[in-house]
Structure formats: C-alpha cells, structure tokens
Amino acid sequence: MSVGLNVSIRYPDVPVLERPARARAEGFTVIESWWPFDTAGPGDAEVDAFCASVTDVGVQLVAMNLFGGDMAAGERGIVGNPARAAEFDDSLAVGLEVGARLGARMHNTLVGRGPLPDLAVERLAAAAAVADARGSQLLIEPLSAVADYPVLTTADAFALVGRLGPGSGVLADLYHLAVNGEDVDAAIAARGAEFAHVQIADAPGRGSPGTGSLPLARWLRALRAVGYEGWVCLEAREHFPGS
Ligand SMILES: O=C(O)C(=O)CO
Numbered sequence: 001m002s003v004g005l006n007v008s009i010r011y012p013d014v015p016v017l018e019r020p021a022r023a024r025a026e027g028f029t030v031i032e033s034w035w036p037f038d039t040a041g042p043g044d045a046e047v048d049a050f051c052a053s054v055t056d057v058g059v060q061l062v063a064m065n066l067f068g069g070d071m072a073a074g075e076r077g078i079v080g081n082p083a084r085a086a087e088f089d090d091s092l093a094v095g096l097e098v099g100a101r102l103g104a105r106m107h108n109t110l111v112g113r114g115p116l117p118d119l120a121v122e123r124l125a126a127a128a129a130v131a132d133a134r135g136s137q138l139l140i141e142p143l144s145a146v147a148d149y150p151v152l153t154t155a156d157a158f159a160l161v162g163r164l165g166p167g168s169g170v171l172a173d174l175y176h177l178a179v180n181g182e183d184v185d186a187a188i189a190a191r192g193a194e195f196a197h198v199q200i201a202d203a204p205g206r207g208s209p210g211t212g213s214l215p216l217a218r219w220l221r222a223l224r225a226v227g228y229e230g231w232v233c234l235e236a237r238e239h240f241p242g243s
Helices: 016-025 044-055 082-102 118-133 154-164 176-177 184-194 216-227
Strands: 004-005 030-033 058-065 106-108 137-140 168-173 197-200 232-234
Touching: 004 058, 004 106, 004 176, 016 030, 030 137, 030 232, 044 082, 058 082, 082 106, 082 137, 106 168, 118 137, 118 154, 118 168, 137 154, 154 168, 154 184, 168 176, 176 184, 176 197, 197 216
Parallel strands: 004 030, 004 232, 030 058, 058 106, 106 137, 137 168, 168 197, 197 232
Antiparallel strands: none
C-alpha cells in the first residue's frame, strides 16, 4: 500500500504546471490530480505541457479525474447533460491519452448533481467500455457536502459500478464516507478488497491526517488486512481550514 498526493486540493493556489514539482519537493513521488485543464478539450500543447510537468520532476501520476465542469462553481460532473456530451467525449479522449502517456489508468468520473438519469448511466457505461479497451478504469466516488449528489455511500458506488460493467471501479474516499455517516469499518470489512482506489483526509476540516478525529491508521490497517492492494492518496487541504 503506497501513498500519493492529490495535488489539486493540496495546492489550489499553485499554478497547475508547478504542482507536481511542489509535491516532489514535499517528498511525494506519486500524485493524482483533478482535471488539470480549463476546458474539457485542451489542445495538444496544453496536454504536452501537463505531461511534461509530471515527467520532468520524476513523479508518477496514478489517477486523474475527468472533466467535471466548473468545480469552483459547484459543478460535479456533466455526463447527464445531453448538451455537454461533446465535452464529456473530449474529456474522456484526453484523459485516456494522458493516462496512456503517463501510466495513469484510473479516472475519477463525477456523475453530476441531482437524480442520476438513465442517459448518464448509459453514457458512463459506454465510456467505461472505451476505457476498458484501453486498459483503464472510470472510478465512481461517493462525495460529501455536494448538494443533491446521487452517490453518497460505497453501496451507492458499487450499485452504479455494477451497471457500468468492466472498465469501472469504486473510489473510496474515507473522508467523504465518514462525513456522510457511513460505517467505514464495516464498508472496509465487507468490500475493501474490491475498492479500485482509496483517498484519505481527516475530519472535520478535510485536512492532513492528525488534524481531525478520524481513525485513519486503523482504517488503513484494516484495508491491508482485507487485501486491498491499490494506492492510497492524500486528498487533503494543506492546512486545517482557518489555520
Ligand atoms: O469534489 C470532491 O470533493 C472530490 O473529491 C472530487 O474528486
């Protein structure tokens, strides 16, 4: 079980292309990122620059979100909006291309706020099949503190992944699960070995481990005990909010 750093939530005020170097300077050699481009369909030069920002500093990118819309404005996914189908397709193509170039085979795919329309499930399943053919996975993550987000628990995530088929998996962010009130010990015991990816932060505050009250060490030991063999990435703010 190796630990990586989510550079998007860790360094929100650092220019995107400087974030891998900042992570390396902090001692991380493994990173993940939310969608690092301003649009769903960046040009070749933007993609080349992002890939170089990772390879030039000798860190490994293990996961990258697909385009989720305007995250700062509260959007969490566009797949259910027919008017944004082209953007979703562009994001999938670019995400898989970056993944192929950098070896990042996991793509957290936010599903949009509000009830999940069948259209979204159909498009996610089609995208998962494309990802599967490229040796990659679309990840479904329960989120907390996002109004009307339809995936809140590991049960929600596994149920949706069950409808998407191969090329999909569950991203268990233990912070979100705890904030949503899920019994994380029970979730790990029941299906921890099936998690495709794990993220952690402490609560309250989504800060680094030790800044809140979550039993993160116990949960990591439990994940190892049930046979989880994937990555654990720190998706935490650098400082406890207000500090
Ligand atoms: O929106 C969030 O909190 C996420 O974790 C997105 O990946």
